[in-house]
């Protein structure tokens with residue numbers, strides 16, 4: 001398959017000084033560090049097995065690239081892997097400050113553009129279609145392509161569904177709070193800001209980070225998650241604190257996604273947009289084919305979200321959601337790891 005030339009993995013054993021190479025992009029302000037060289041060869045037949053393998057055997061490589069001094073608490077990475085589904089053009093594992101998310105929309109948007117620019121699929125105007133295999137499943141991607149330049153990207157993720165509406169959870173320091181829990185390739189708790197005594201328009205990001213983290217921890221303790229297809233998909237990635245403006249409106253709805261170990265998304269969070277649209281659709285607040293704008297409360301960057309068709313996921317009524325956004329290149333990097341560096345494997349201060 002054409003993607004093998006993009007693999008970042010090799011049989012080479014680790015020797016120092018160790019070098020890791022990346023291409024850097026961002027979608028809506030959130031970093032996408034695409035690893036192009038320096039990862040050991042992965043084991044595992046399926047993409048979920050490969051995800052488990054890197055988590056259990058190669059986590060130090062994530063720490064070196066996501067944590068300080070090469071990264072930071074809000075860094076995000078993408079490791080390209082051989083897909084195990086013949087319908088996929090490329091496979092990807094996602095990584096952040098804490099581990100390996102099963103779906104990431106802002107990376108799929110950046111990776112769509114990157115894959116077209118690298119010739120994984122032949123570029124076609126006005127748009128080029130490709131399929132990315134993510135741990136959550138196959139994601140269809142369309143990349144605008146005009147006059148030899150790739151641009152805006154939209155994707156259809158796996159079926160999105162609601163697990164719970166208005167679930168009451170005790171959140172230490174915030175009281176009893178009603179949360180929605182929805183799956184947009186991974187699970188999110190969704191809570192309007194006023195339920196937590198916040199106003200997204202004025203709250204300091206640190207206050208949002210703290211409140212969302214408290215909700216995530218409380219939901220993890222109180223609500224058992226399940227996914228009909230695989231137990232590895234039953235993870236709560238984080239919490240979306242929203243402006244509560246879920247009835248359809250042509251102006252952007254705002255939210256902030258806090259995921260992993262209290263990492264704050266600069267983008268509107270593609271999997272979070274998918275989950276929020278699934279929740280809005282279930283509540284009858286948005287119609288099929290009506291597009292809504294979603295703005296990040298951190299940067300003001302915008303993604304669109306649109307329910308496109310109903311489907312099922314096991315016992316759940318589900319919906320396919322289209323999300324779009326703009327990815328940009330920010331550079332390339334070559335990172336060095338020296339053997340005698342006591343902090344060579346990274347840290348979070």
Ligand SMILES: O=C(O)[C@H]1NCC[C@@H]1O
Nearest residue numbers: 103104105106269270271
């Ligand atoms: O866009 C997204 O879906 C992601 N952004 C960071 C956290 C999520 O994985």
